[in-house]
Amino acid sequence: MSQFQIRPYRDSDYQAVRQLYVTGVQQHFARACRHVVKQPWIQGSLALTLSLVLILSRSLLFSGFVMLFLLTCGWLLLRYFWRGIIKLNLMQDLQDIRSFYMQQPDSCFWVAESSGLVVGTVGAAPSNIWPSVLELKRMNVCEEFRGQGIAKALCLTVLDFAQRSHFTHITLGTSVIQTEAQNLYHKMGYRLVDTVQLPHFLAKITNYNIYRYQYQVSARPELHPQDNPLRENVTHCTRTPNTTPLQRGRTDQ
Known part of the structure; x- marks a missing residue:
């Protein structure tokens, strides 16, 4: 198991953070294709379509070419949509990470670092x-480092x-195809x-x-002893919380 530490974002991490996001989303593309094809x-x-073409053409080879053409068109359309998602998110909070997270009240961005790599x-x-x-955002772990407790350590961070900032709830969103992330959050x-x-x-x-x-x-339970090592290598954000518990109030959802 590789050693890692979690620390607040630095400007020198900018390209590595954005590339990790792009790589992570691209790795889900094949799963997204399978999700689409499984729709009834x-x-x-x-x-x-296969039946109609087969009846009209009476050619299994031609019918196969038609199906291949349709699947290729669908793949290209989905890839266009997928690239649009990446481009859109890179133009949002990941466009200026310091301004969005590190210079705003009660916000922060962390990276997990191992051997000098994000x-x-x-x-x-x-x-x-x-x-x-x-809101928990931009949870990503490099594929080669998954299964080592990094995602859990980031969640605990x-x-x-x-x-410390007196929030009453944490919320996040994950897609229907990200089953590993869903299991982690559960x-x-x-x-x-x-x-x-x-x-x-x-x-x-x-149905995406x-x-x-x-x-x-x-309602956070007592810390489990096995979680303590995951917290030992964490460097926390040091800014003073912008509000108090009374100022925040409570949210019942």
């Missing part, structure tokens, strides 16, 4: 809707930050509170949804 209406449409990231910023809710005590359908037409017709999870910080 798509399987039915492909089967019906191998994981996570951000935290107050919700735009509920002032007492902290955000949880500790939420407690194990960490998050509960599924909503399913959000993306506004893009392709997302709607393929976002699952919203929430953690109640005020």
Whole structure:
């Protein structure tokens, strides 16, 4: 198991953080393709098209070429949509990480570092809707370093930050295809509170949804001894919280 430490973001991490995000999203593309193909209406449409072409052409070879053409067109369309997601997010909070996370009240961005390389990231910023809710964002771990407790350590880092900053809840979103992330959040005590359908037409017709999870910080259980080593190599953000518990109030969702 590789040794790692978690520390606040530095400007020198900029390119590595953005590249880790791009690589992580690209790695999910094949799974997204499988998700789309598994949709009943798509399987039915492909089967019906194959049958009609086969009946009309009476050629198995030609029918195979037609199916290959349709699948290729679908793959290109999905790839265009996928690249659009990457481009959009790179132009949002990841466009200026310092300004969005490190210079805003009650926000922070951390990287997991191993042997001088950035191998994981996570951000935290107050919700735009509920002032007492902290949003966990940009959770990414390099594929070669997964399964070593880095993602859990990053989650615990955000949880500790939420407690020190007097947030009552943590919220996050993860896609329907990110089953490993869903399992992690369940194990960490998050509960599924909503399913959000993306506004893009392709997302709607393929049921590509976002699952919203929430953690109640005020009901946090006692620390498990096995989690202590994950906290030993964490450097916390040192800024003073911008609000007090009374100023934040409570959020019941």
